[in-house]
Amino acid sequence: xxxxxxxxxxxxxxxxxxxxxxxxxxxxxxxxxxxxxxxxxxxxxxxxxxxxxxxxxxxxxxxxxxxxxxxxxxxxxxxxxxxxxxxxxxxxxxxxxxxxxxxxxxxxxxxxxxxxxxxxxxxxxxxxxxxxxxxxxxxxxxxxxxxxxxxxxxxxxxxxxxxxxxxxxxxxxxxxxxxxxxxxxxxxxxxxxxxxxxxxxxxxxxxxxxxxxxxxxxxxxxxxxxxxxxxxxxxxxxxxxxxxxxxxxxxxxxxxxxxxxxxxxxxxxxxxxxxxxxxxxxxxxxxxxxxxxxxxxxxxxxxxxxxxxxxxxxxxxxxxxxxxxxxxxxxxxxxxxxxxxxxxxxxxxxxxxxxxxxxxxxxxxxxxxxxxxxxxxxxxxxxxxxxxxxxxxxxxxxxxxxxxxxxxxxxxxxxxxxxxxxxxxxxxxxxxxxxxxxxxxxxxxxxxxxxxxxxxxxxxxxxxxxxxxxxxxxxxxxxxxxxxxxxxxxxxxxxxxxxxxxxxxxxxxxxxxxxxxxxxxxxxxxxxxxxxxxxxxxxxxxxxxxxxxxxxxxxxxxxxxxxxxxxxxxxxxxxxxxxxxxxxxxxxxxxxxxxxxxxxxxxxxxxxxxxxxxx
Numbered sequence: 001x002x003x004x005x006x007x008x009x010x011x012x013x014x015x016x017x018x019x020x021x022x023x024x025x026x027x028x029x030x031x032x033x034x035x036x037x038x039x040x041x042x043x044x045x046x047x048x049x050x051x052x053x054x055x056x057x058x059x060x061x062x063x064x065x066x067x068x069x070x071x072x073x074x075x076x077x078x079x080x081x082x083x084x085x086x087x088x089x090x091x092x093x094x095x096x097x098x099x100x101x102x103x104x105x106x107x108x109x110x111x112x113x114x115x116x117x118x119x120x121x122x123x124x125x126x127x128x129x130x131x132x133x134x135x136x137x138x139x140x141x142x143x144x145x146x147x148x149x150x151x152x153x154x155x156x157x158x159x160x161x162x163x164x165x166x167x168x169x170x171x172x173x174x175x176x177x178x179x180x181x182x183x184x185x186x187x188x189x190x191x192x193x194x195x196x197x198x199x200x201x202x203x204x205x206x207x208x209x210x211x212x213x214x215x216x217x218x219x220x221x222x223x224x225x226x227x228x229x230x231x232x233x234x235x236x237x238x239x240x241x242x243x244x245x246x247x248x249x250x251x252x253x254x255x256x257x258x259x260x261x262x263x264x265x266x267x268x269x270x271x272x273x274x275x276x277x278x279x280x281x282x283x284x285x286x287x288x289x290x291x292x293x294x295x296x297x298x299x300x301x302x303x304x305x306x307x308x309x310x311x312x313x314x315x316x317x318x319x320x321x322x323x324x325x326x327x328x329x330x331x332x333x334x335x336x337x338x339x340x341x342x343x344x345x346x347x348x349x350x351x352x353x354x355x356x357x358x359x360x361x362x363x364x365x366x367x368x369x370x371x372x373x374x375x376x377x378x379x380x381x382x383x384x385x386x387x388x389x390x391x392x393x394x395x396x397x398x399x400x401x402x403x404x405x406x407x408x409x410x411x412x413x414x415x416x417x418x419x420x421x422x423x424x425x426x427x428x429x430x431x432x433x434x435x436x437x438x439x440x441x442x443x444x445x446x447x448x449x450x451x452x453x454x455x456x457x458x459x460x461x462x463x464x465x466x467x468x469x470x471x472x473x474x475x476x477x478x479x480x481x482x483x484x485x486x487x488x489x490x491x492x493x494x495x496x497x498x499x500x501x502x503x504x505x506x507x508x509x510x511x512x513x514x515x516x517x518x519x520x521x522x523x524x525x526x527x528x529x530x531x532x533x534x535x536x537x538x539x540x541x542x543x544x545x546x547x548x549x550x551x552x553x554x555x556x557x558x559x560x561x562x563x564x565x566x567x568x569x570x571x572x573x574x575x576x577x578x579x580x581x582x583x584x585x586x587x588x589x590x591x592x593x594x595x596x597x598x599x600x601x602x603x604x605x606x607x608x609x610x611x612x613x614x615x
Contacts, residue, residue: 014038108151126217318345318346358424384402396519422448425452542576
């Protein structure tokens with residue numbers, strides 16, 4: 001099917017494989033007051049693009065089309081990494097459109113919905129947006145409709161601004177909510193904007209300039225920091241009144257760990273009078289960059305003197321988008337994974353140390369939330385794909401596939417945050433998984449300075465849990481019940497039984513009888529020990545000893561027998577090498593399940609970080 005290029009402008013239904021000029025439609029990816037957006041293939045240059053089509057009713061107006069051309073050409077002049085590039089404009093013919101970069105990722109509106117981003121990420125996004133605005137403003141182009149829905153965050157975390165100069169084309173989206181838009185006669189040269197993000201002078205119909213974009217930027221930053229609009233109200237009329245009249249709530253009253261200077265920057269952006277705001281986007285960008293650098297310098301913390309209980313950081317739920325390229329690297333290439341994500345939590349503390357936590361088999365990032373809340377340095381807890389509580393997709397991926405995904409997430413954060421010390425902490429299978437990842441070729445591009453392995457497997461003698469979970473048959477409820485009862489019988493005390501019970505409830509509430517993802521993961525964790533050899537643990541130890549500045553293996557009382565056997569084997573056959581250091585292995589006076597509790601993880605993490613800082 002082909003959309004004819006004639007002068008009779010009528011609505012065209014764009015289905016898959018429809019040809020518009022040399023673009024083949026793939027699928028519809030968005031719609032709104034600005035029209036419809038489609039993913040398409042550029043058949044000449046063999047690349048993906050986004051095609052934006054005017055709303056049907058506006059294609060019939062020559063005045064609107066002239067304005068469409070003028071504004072799109074202005075946008076096409078902008079070439080900057082933080083601005084989506086416009087490749088082609090077609091204002092004539094049956095289906096006027098704009099061809100632009102296709103960004104694989106999420107809008108900032110989607111990314112920030114129902115969760116708070118970290119302070120560091122908010123500042124980073126703010127810097128990128130203001131760099132893009134600076135490039136536009138210095139070429140005389142004002143956005144006039146800056147909002148989270150017009151900001152895309154790609155898979156690498158890069159922010160891109162959409163829809164420069166197209167707001168003139170938007171009609172009223174809704175007069176009954178705070179996202180209503182306001183338009184004017186296209187001949188007048190004044191543009192529309194979304195009411196929630198309009199500057200006071202824009203609402204009043206006055207002449208506007210770049211400082212209106214700065215006001216909208218302030219609204220966006222306030223939302224990212226607090227999760228709330230600074231002038232939130234049920235109707236557009238009330239929102240407008242708030243913008244004209246009210247002072248936004250102080251950021252510190254909503255989020256106590258916000259730096260003073262960030263509060264000051266956002267407040268100045270939201271000044272009612274344009275001459276009281278920052279006068280240029282470059283000024284805002286410079287202030288944010290200075291704040292970012294200052295936070296890095298000033299938070300080289302002294303762990304020894306800090307009381308972790310007093311830190312009380314705000315935890316943010318985060319997600320790392322899984323791209324097509326990432327899925328291609330997996331042995332299990334399921335297209336349903338594309339656009340999915342790895343879930344993690346981040347305490348957002350600015351420091352030169354970055355600690356990653358990986359939870360035990362069947363649990364998720366929430367397992368470490370109390371730990372992260374009390375740490376005085378940057379810490380991130382990761383969920384294995386499909387293991388988070390509300391996972392939309394659970395697949396029986398191999399340990400290597402999980403490792404590829406986790407490596408991509410860690411590399412992304414490592415590259416963006418550039419920590420001086422990068423530490424990996426895992427408990428039980430989480431420790432095993434990190435050690436597997438470290439000793440694979442996957443981790444060669446990340447420099448870890450510390451590894452804390454809590455209750456990792458040493459020998460087949462202490463692999464009981466992973467061995468039993470590996471045997472689970474998907475859908476076999478009687479076997480699952482038998483395994484659960486077996487675990488319960490392992491308890492040495494009421495306290496230990498309660499911990500085991502809590503673990504089983506959390507794990508099997510998520511998976512139910514569909515245990516294939518759980519058993520596959522357990523099977524791969526158990527596999528290196530299955531033959532009863534001593535090969536695996538010495539391999540981990542020797543690797544860490546030779547390449548990691550500080551490593552500590554903490555073995556619980558359940559692992560003492562296997563540890564004693566290991567040391568006997570080392571005495572007889574030197575399996576740990578000539579440079580074995582006894583202090584690398586610590587005996588914890590608690591059971592395996594107790595070692596994974598908040599107080600124990602916190603204790604060993606803080607002690608480990610003190611030793612790492614001293615080295």
